[in-house]
Amino acid sequence: MIGFLQEIFNLFKPHVTLDLSKHNGLSAKARGIPAYKGDISICVECKSCEAICPTHCIEVQSEKISFDYGACLQCSLCSDICENNSIFESGFVDVYSASRDDLKVNYNSSGILESSKDLPQAIGTLKEDTIYKLVHKNGFNFREVCAGSNTGVEWEIGASFNNVFDMESIGVRVVASPKHADILLVSGPISENMHHGLNVAWDSMAKPRAIIAMGTEAVSGGLWKHGIFPDTPKFWIAGDPPRPDVMVRAFLTFMGRRDFDFKVKWLEFLKQGT
Numbered sequence: 001m002i003g004f005l006q007e008i009f010n011l012f013k014p015h016v017t018l019d020l021s022k023h024n025g026l027s028a029k030a031r032g033i034p035a036y037k038g039d040i041s042i043c044v045e046c047k048s049c050e051a052i053c054p055t056h057c058i059e060v061q062s063e064k065i066s067f068d069y070g071a072c073l074q075c076s077l078c079s080d081i082c083e084n085n086s087i088f089e090s091g092f093v094d095v096y097s098a099s100r101d102d103l104k105v106n107y108n109s110s111g112i113l114e115s116s117k118d119l120p121q122a123i124g125t126l127k128e129d130t131i132y133k134l135v136h137k138n139g140f141n142f143r144e145v146c147a148g149s150n151t152g153v154e155w156e157i158g159a160s161f162n163n164v165f166d167m168e169s170i171g172v173r174v175v176a177s178p179k180h181a182d183i184l185l186v187s188g189p190i191s192e193n194m195h196h197g198l199n200v201a202w203d204s205m206a207k208p209r210a211i212i213a214m215g216t217e218a219v220s221g222g223l224w225k226h227g228i229f230p231d232t233p234k235f236w237i238a239g240d241p242p243r244p245d246v247m248v249r250a251f252l253t254f255m256g257r258r259d260f261d262f263k264v265k266w267l268e269f270l271k272q273g274t
């Protein structure tokens, strides 16, 4: 009886589950990936950000500066050291794509080099894939393998299933055995000791199957040497670690239930925010 009354009482309590339709990948409370707006001729003489970046994801060349956001830890060392205020924290945290190359961005003194028409239609390519047809309709089961991760990703995966983020409500479920999984979720840089175990998990999975790289270490190695995947991931989710809300939005994108293309959104953000 007390339980029943409690349930009635709960009906009138405000919802705590995130309304994803109101979230756009920007967070005022997060550093996000660094944005660039500067003068390349000054940068060529300086290169301080390139030197300090712990994952070597910035490259200053004669005509452009390149950022590999798939390797970015969102640590802000580059924006802190820039005396010209040419790099700033964006708060942009939705860094994921079906294309690894999509996470690499080039800038010159006028801004981002790619124009909208040059941008890859990364999610469009994914739509041709067998695994996409499966997960789009049914959601998916995943088995996670911590391949040398510092467990930051694992903590956030755990949080993504609480009642604030409610991952299961979008049809994404954890399974204990790779034999029951559609997706192999890989975290960590794939250390030598985990290489064999990762391959065994992959070989145990029925087809269609796919790998998703979860976290900056899995996407690029991060601070470490990057190991070898059993197969090329179909989706890359950067962040060190990605936040639970980022994971939910990334999975919705992977399943084709959300219209999002990293470079298109980043370009729009830069046009509005700089």
Ligand code: SF4
Residues within 6 Å of the ligand: 038, 042, 043, 044, 046, 047, 048, 049, 050, 060, 078, 081, 082, 083, 084, 085, 086, 087
């Ligand atoms: S630290 Fe600033 S000025 Fe120096 S290369 Fe980087 S962006 Fe350019």
Ligand code: SF4
Residues within 6 Å of the ligand: 034, 052, 053, 054, 055, 056, 057, 058, 067, 071, 072, 073, 074, 075, 076, 077, 078, 079
């Ligand atoms: S890893 Fe840190 S220093 Fe390197 S680009 Fe990202 S925020 Fe900047």
